[in-house]
Amino acid sequence: MTPDDSGLPIRRSDPALLTELRSIVGERLSVAAAILDRHGRDESYHPVHAPDAVVFPRTIDEVSRLVRACAARRVPIIPFGTGTSLEGHVAAVEGGVCLDLTQMDKVLAVNTADLDVTVEAGVTRKRLNEHLRDTGLFFAVDPGADATLGGMAATRASGTNAVRYGTMRETVLALGVVLADGRYIRTSRRARKSAAGYDLTRLFVGSEGTLGVITDVTVRLYGIPEAISAAVVAFPDLKSAVDTVIATIQSGIPVARIELLDALQMEASNRYSKLNYRVAPTLMFEFHGSAQGVVEHAEAVQAIAVDFGGADFQWATKPEDRTKLWQARHDAYYAGLALRPGAKGWPTDVCVPISRLAECILETQKDVAESKLIAPIVGHVGDGNFHLVILVDPDRPDDLARAQQLNERMVARALAMDGTCTGEHGIGLGKREFMAAEHGDALDVMRMVKRALDPTNIMNPGKILPAVGPEQ
Amino acid sequence: MTPDDSGLPIRRSDPALLTELRSIVGERLSVAAAILDRHGRDESYHPVHAPDAVVFPRTIDEVSRLVRACAARRVPIIPFGTGTSLEGHVAAVEGGVCLDLTQMDKVLAVNTADLDVTVEAGVTRKRLNEHLRDTGLFFAVDPGADATLGGMAATRASGTNAVRYGTMRETVLALGVVLADGRYIRTSRRARKSAAGYDLTRLFVGSEGTLGVITDVTVRLYGIPEAISAAVVAFPDLKSAVDTVIATIQSGIPVARIELLDALQMEASNRYSKLNYRVAPTLMFEFHGSAQGVVEHAEAVQAIAVDFGGADFQWATKPEDRTKLWQARHDAYYAGLALRPGAKGWPTDVCVPISRLAECILETQKDVAESKLIAPIVGHVGDGNFHLVILVDPDRPDDLARAQQLNERMVARALAMDGTCTGEHGIGLGKREFMAAEHGDALDVMRMVKRALDPTNIMNPGKILPAVGPEQ
Numbered sequence: 001m002t003p004d005d006s007g008l009p010i011r012r013s014d015p016a017l018l019t020e021l022r023s024i025v026g027e028r029l030s031v032a033a034a035i036l037d038r039h040g041r042d043e044s045y046h047p048v049h050a051p052d053a054v055v056f057p058r059t060i061d062e063v064s065r066l067v068r069a070c071a072a073r074r075v076p077i078i079p080f081g082t083g084t085s086l087e088g089h090v091a092a093v094e095g096g097v098c099l100d101l102t103q104m105d106k107v108l109a110v111n112t113a114d115l116d117v118t119v120e121a122g123v124t125r126k127r128l129n130e131h132l133r134d135t136g137l138f139f140a141v142d143p144g145a146d147a148t149l150g151g152m153a154a155t156r157a158s159g160t161n162a163v164r165y166g167t168m169r170e171t172v173l174a175l176g177v178v179l180a181d182g183r184y185i186r187t188s189r190r191a192r193k194s195a196a197g198y199d200l201t202r203l204f205v206g207s208e209g210t211l212g213v214i215t216d217v218t219v220r221l222y223g224i225p226e227a228i229s230a231a232v233v234a235f236p237d238l239k240s241a242v243d244t245v246i247a248t249i250q251s252g253i254p255v256a257r258i259e260l261l262d263a264l265q266m267e268a269s270n271r272y273s274k275l276n277y278r279v280a281p282t283l284m285f286e287f288h289g290s291a292q293g294v295v296e297h298a299e300a301v302q303a304i305a306v307d308f309g310g311a312d313f314q315w316a317t318k319p320e321d322r323t324k325l326w327q328a329r330h331d332a333y334y335a336g337l338a339l340r341p342g343a344k345g346w347p348t349d350v351c352v353p354i355s356r357l358a359e360c361i362l363e364t365q366k367d368v369a370e371s372k373l374i375a376p377i378v379g380h381v382g383d384g385n386f387h388l389v390i391l392v393d394p395d396r397p398d399d400l401a402r403a404q405q406l407n408e409r410m411v412a413r414a415l416a417m418d419g420t421c422t423g424e425h426g427i428g429l430g431k432r433e434f435m436a437a438e439h440g441d442a443l444d445v446m447r448m449v450k451r452a453l454d455p456t457n458i459m460n461p462g463k464i465l466p467a468v469g470p471e472q
Numbered sequence: 473m474t475p476d477d478s479g480l481p482i483r484r485s486d487p488a489l490l491t492e493l494r495s496i497v498g499e500r501l502s503v504a505a506a507i508l509d510r511h512g513r514d515e516s517y518h519p520v521h522a523p524d525a526v527v528f529p530r531t532i533d534e535v536s537r538l539v540r541a542c543a544a545r546r547v548p549i550i551p552f553g554t555g556t557s558l559e560g561h562v563a564a565v566e567g568g569v570c571l572d573l574t575q576m577d578k579v580l581a582v583n584t585a586d587l588d589v590t591v592e593a594g595v596t597r598k599r600l601n602e603h604l605r606d607t608g609l610f611f612a613v614d615p616g617a618d619a620t621l622g623g624m625a626a627t628r629a630s631g632t633n634a635v636r637y638g639t640m641r642e643t644v645l646a647l648g649v650v651l652a653d654g655r656y657i658r659t660s661r662r663a664r665k666s667a668a669g670y671d672l673t674r675l676f677v678g679s680e681g682t683l684g685v686i687t688d689v690t691v692r693l694y695g696i697p698e699a700i701s702a703a704v705v706a707f708p709d710l711k712s713a714v715d716t717v718i719a720t721i722q723s724g725i726p727v728a729r730i731e732l733l734d735a736l737q738m739e740a741s742n743r744y745s746k747l748n749y750r751v752a753p754t755l756m757f758e759f760h761g762s763a764q765g766v767v768e769h770a771e772a773v774q775a776i777a778v779d780f781g782g783a784d785f786q787w788a789t790k791p792e793d794r795t796k797l798w799q800a801r802h803d804a805y806y807a808g809l810a811l812r813p814g815a816k817g818w819p820t821d822v823c824v825p826i827s828r829l830a831e832c833i834l835e836t837q838k839d840v841a842e843s844k845l846i847a848p849i850v851g852h853v854g855d856g857n858f859h860l861v862i863l864v865d866p867d868r869p870d871d872l873a874r875a876q877q878l879n880e881r882m883v884a885r886a887l888a889m890d891g892t893c894t895g896e897h898g899i900g901l902g903k904r905e906f907m908a909a910e911h912g913d914a915l916d917v918m919r920m921v922k923r924a925l926d927p928t929n930i931m932n933p934g935k936i937l938p939a940v941g942p943e944q
Contacts, residue, residue: 113722113827156667167665169674170642185914191823192855193639194892195628195678196899196910197936198918202641202674206667223724250585252695293765351663355585383664420666427669438668442657445925446670452924453917464669 020069021055021097028056028103039080039090039098043145043333045344045394045403046088046429051078051098058103060176060184060215067213068182070097076461079209081122081151084143086347087428089155089208093462099213101150107131108216116173116190118218121150137221140165143424144330149217156206158424160329163249163382164256164288165222167424168205175204176216180454190218203449208426209460211453225288229298230257230316230325233305234280238262238365238377240308241281242358245381247304249354253297257286258382259329262365265336265376272335273328278312283381284329286322329378336376336389343374346390346403348430350414351423354384360417361386364410371402385423412437432466492541493527493569500528500575511552511562511570515617515805517816517866517875518560518901523550523570530575532648532656532687539685540654542569548933551681553594553623556615558819559900561627561680565934571685573622579603580688588645588662590690593622609693612637615896616802621689628678630896632801635721635854636728636760637694639896640677647676648688652926662690675921680898681932683925697760701770702729702788702797705777706752710734710837710849712780713753714830717853719776721826725769729758730854731801734837737808737848744807745800750784755853756801758794801850808848808861815846818862818875820902822886823895826856832889833858836882843874857895884909904938 022029030036031053040050052075057063070077076096083090092098104120107128111117112135119128126146128139141152142159151157153175158167165171174188187200204211235241245258260283261269267279285301287294302313316322328335337345352360361377368375368388379386390406392399411421411434421427421434435443447465450457494501502508503525512522524547529535542549548568555562564570576592579600583589584607591600598618600611613624614631623629625647630639637643646660659672676683707713717730732755733741739751757773759766774785788794800807809817824832833849840847840860851858862878864871883893883906893899893906907915919937922929 111825111827113718114825115722116825156671158665158667162665166642169665169671170638179913179917183913183916185912185917187914189887189892189910190825190890191857191886191892191895192826193630193634193641193823193857193895195630195894195896196892196903197678197907197915198683198921199628199641199671199674199678200914200917202671203921206669206671211670225724246585250587252697290765290768292768293762296762296764351665353583353586353588353662354664355583385663385665414663415661418662420661420663420668422667423663423665424667426667431668435669438661440657441651441655442659442672443669444655445651445657445672448924449670449675449921452920 014073017069017073017075018053021053021066024062024065024069025055025057030054039083039100040092042083042085042088042090044086044088045346045392046091049091049093051092052095054098054100056100056103060178063099063178063213063215064182064184066097066099067178067180071180071182071456071458074456074458076458077213078460079150079154079213081148082124082145084145084147085151085155085428086425087430089426089428089463091429093429102148104215110135112137114190115221116218117221118216119149120216121214122148124148125152132221136224138224139219140222141168141171142330144333149219150214153205153214153217154207154209155426156424158380160257160259160326160380162380163258164254169202171219172201172205172217173220174218175201175214177204177212177214179212180459206426208428208463210450210464211459227291227294228286228288228322229294230284230286230322231298232277232314232325233283233310234278234312235282236309238281239358239362240310241283242361242381244283244305244308244310246354246357248301249382251304253300255285255297255301255382256288257284259284260379260381260386261332262377265332265378268335268339268376269328269332272338273331275328284325332378333389337391339374340391342393343391344394346392346407347387347425348390348407348410349385349387349423349425350410350419350421351383351385352414352417352419356417356419357381357384360413363413364388367406367409371406373399373402373406375406383423384419427464429463432464435466486545489541489545489547490525493525493538496534496537496541497527497529502526511555511572512564514555514557514560514562515817516558516560517818517864518563521563521565523564524567526570526572528572528575532650535571535650535685535687536654536656538569538571539650539652543652543654543928543930546928546930548930549685550932551622551626551685553620554596554617556617556619557623557627557900558897559902561898561900561935563901565901574620576687582607584609586662587693588690589693590688591621592688593686594620596620597624604693608696610696611691612694613640613643614802616805621691622686625677625686625689626679626681627898628896630852632729632731632798632852634852635730636726641674643691644673644677644689645692646690647673647686649676649684649686651684652931678898680900680935682922682936683931699763699766700758700760700794701766702756702758702794703770704749704786704797705755705782706750706784707754708781710753711830711834712782713755714833714853716755716777716780716782718826718829720773721854723776725772727757727769727773727854728760729756731756732851732853732858733804734849737804737850740807740811740848741800741804744810745803747800756797804850805861809863812846812863814865815863816866818864818879819859819897820862820879820882821857821859821895821897822882822891822893823855823857824886824889824891828889828891829853829856832885835885836860839878839881843878845871845874845878847878855895856891899936901935904936907938
């Protein structure tokens with residue numbers, strides 16, 4: 001028992017609570033150490049914080065009853081999807097009950113005529129696209145991991161297609177959410193637009209489980225384009241590659257993907273994904289449209305790239321070649337990790353206005369060189385978003401200290417450029433310390449919203465909002 | 473003096489308040505009846521509710537001090553732009569001080585390299601586009617009226633371009649907002665995407681002045697397309713026209729605009745805008761892209777339209793012809809009003825999933841016929857959004873009763889189709905009664921947010937949220 005902010009005891013391993021949880025989910029509850037451990041870690045360097053119990057609900061009603069049971073005892077609730085987040089989002093820092101939603105995995109309604117689909121929170125993006133295979137439609141948001149749609153909505157996930165199709169912010173049409181008091185709401189209707197009150201959909205997208213548990217997700221779909229073409233282009237230096245991106249975006253050419261990998265990442269990806277590209281700063285492009293349109297856009301971008309010294313254009317028009325290319329891109333994180341066997345990743349990302357992107361990346365690369373750490377750079381550069389994967393041995397305090405400094409310098413630089421401390425990974429535990437610098441008094445508005453929707457602070461406590469003395 | 477929810481008196485015409493307001497804005501304060509009256513009305517049938525005073529701030533600091541002065545006395549604050557809203561958004565239903573923001577009319581920063589611009593809230597959409605004329609960029613959101621960007625953000629405005637470029641929801645990158653306690657915040661950075669905490673930008677977009685006063689707006693811009701082509705097509709009946717829209721959207725052809733006008737609206741627009749189109753259900757299209765792309769898309773849509781009986785294609789490729797065409801479309805509301813001299817408009821709009829659009833429009837047209845009222849139908853049909861402009865004599869209770877019934881039936885139908893009670897006009901006063909039916913318990917979440925950000929209910933009280941006994 002530990003005191004909470006009101007002085008009441010939190011009885012998180014209360015046997016009566018476990019009995020009540022079992023009365024809701026039966027055998028779908030675990031307190032086995034291995035299961036708890038797996039649910040207290042993500043794919044990053046963040047230390048494990050295991051929950052006290054893990055439950056596997058299968059219905060909205062079960063989620064609602066689980067939340068009520070925890071709420072009655074002020075026990076924290078941590079929603080969990082695939083555990084592939086990168087900023088400690090799922091760490092049970094105050095203990096509590098982890099709601100593993102992966103058994104809520106039904107595709108509820110495919111509305112091909114309306115280009116949308118509603119799924120339970122535990123459906124993953126790859127499974128959804130397999131399900132959609134015969135419809136001619138696809139779900140466009142593609143973070144590296146095969147994450148669940150609930151998790152992707154909760155973290156406002158993004159990916160390589162965002163420059164053309166948007167992030168989860170633009171893609172989610174409506175959410176089903178169980179509130180901190182156990183009530184279930186739908187945040188919106190399926191209409192493409194609405195001016196009917198506050199935008200609760202966007203409020204819950206990116207809220208990282210701190211305002212409620214997302215149980216179902218309605219997202220937009222897009223028609224698979226008539227023609228798709230991808231190209232890989234090597235550049236003499238990083239600046240030339242980034243300047244090509246900036247010129248492409250400013251020219252308004254509708255690229256579907258435009259990804260940057262630095263020379264180190266290319267080396268890592270060649271090795272991990274068994275590719276044979278030149279080890280040089282590289283852009284990966286994809287174009288979607290009509291047969292004619294794709295050729296037109298590709299030629300326009302090629303002309304820009306050549307102006308900046310781009311060479312060795314390799315085109316991938318066959319589906320299997322493109323699949324291999326983008327799988328390699330999605331595996332960039334794991335490829336980076338393999339550069340230093342046994343290392344953990346300290347993955348960080350920022351996003352800046354496109355006009356500042358070259359400067360931000362180049363200065364970051366200088367910092368990396370000075371840090372003596374291994375840290376490849378990759379980025380969804382069409383959005384002004386890039387990542388640094390700093391390889392650390394979590395048992396070496398010196399590694400962690402240097403990684404932290406690298407991260408702090410990168411974030412400070414992005415903020416000074418009117419950018420954000422994270423373009424797509426989220427805040428979780430890892431970036432709370434930057435929230436005040438980024439948001440100023442707007443952080444207080446976030447606190448007001450949090451207190452209003454979760455007055456006893458049971459929904460994934462300790463995430464997003466930095467501590468402010470005893471009450472948060 | 474009237475009691476507020478806490479039993480404290482609201483001293484709205486307190487001479488000390490007027491003195492304090494004058495100390496902030498000097499002579500830029502009016503209590504003249506004509507000025508008060510003009511600020512208590514919009515462009516619809518809603519009755520005038522004049523504020524007690526109108527102030528014309530010119531800086532964020534002035535807005536902040538005005539809000540603090542009112543907040544100290546619990547006096548309502550109503551932000552005002554051009555007064556072109558349609559659901560009573562600016563009505564001072566509890567009296568108070570109107571903040572006319574039209575003197576905050578500076579374009580603060582055009583970032584051509586980042587395709588964005590920051591303006592003060594009082595800049596109108598046409599002035600912004602004039603300002604941008606030499607940049608090759610344009611601001612895409614275009615409601616009928618030449619509204620201010622502050623007002624457009626506050627009402628989540630939309631328009632004919634939304635099917636391609638999005639509404640204010642997608643277009644606003646960041647807002648400056650003065651909170652109910654007088655503090656100024658920026659809701660976001662200029663980066664194109666962010667996962668850094670709750671999406672305050674989207675929370676304030678569409679909040680109709682009930683959570684704070686929007687003082688500045690950063691929006692995305694787009695490059696003026698290389699080629700633009702517009703077409704007007706007449707159909708034998710409304711169903712054929714709507715079915716053409718549905719097939720076009722489902723096929724994924726990237727139309728920039730796709731507008732429906734029924735025969736009555738065409739008659740009204742021909743007369744008002746001195747045009748000579750066939751009086752028949754009509755679609756107006758626009759295509760944006762490369763010279764080749766525009767031809768390709770136009771041909772694809774033409775083929776669909778011909779399949780559904782579309783005829784009399786009239787192409788407008790010259791800029792002056794297109795300007796005339798779209799000005800006529802934007803004037804559709806005023807053209808409709810002219811059908812019944814002296815009448816006021818009861819404009820209403822709904823938005824439904826595109827698969828239900830034909831059914832929704834046809835049943836609405838039947839209701840119109842039975843109502844014996846004059847009510848043309850126009851719509852941004854590519855989004856599933858359409859409008860009915862019911863012409864009423866506000867002095868005839870029978871007119872109002874029939875219009876109300878028509879509106880209620882249309883909204884109920886849209887909700888039954890998983891649509892929304894308003895696609896773009898907003899809730900204001902006029903649609904509060906539908907909020908519970910549309911949102912269920914999610915309406916409580918909106919109330920929680922409102923109470924958290926505006927605990928004394930001084931920010932445009934009486935809007936969006938329906939009354940629930942004494943405390944709201």
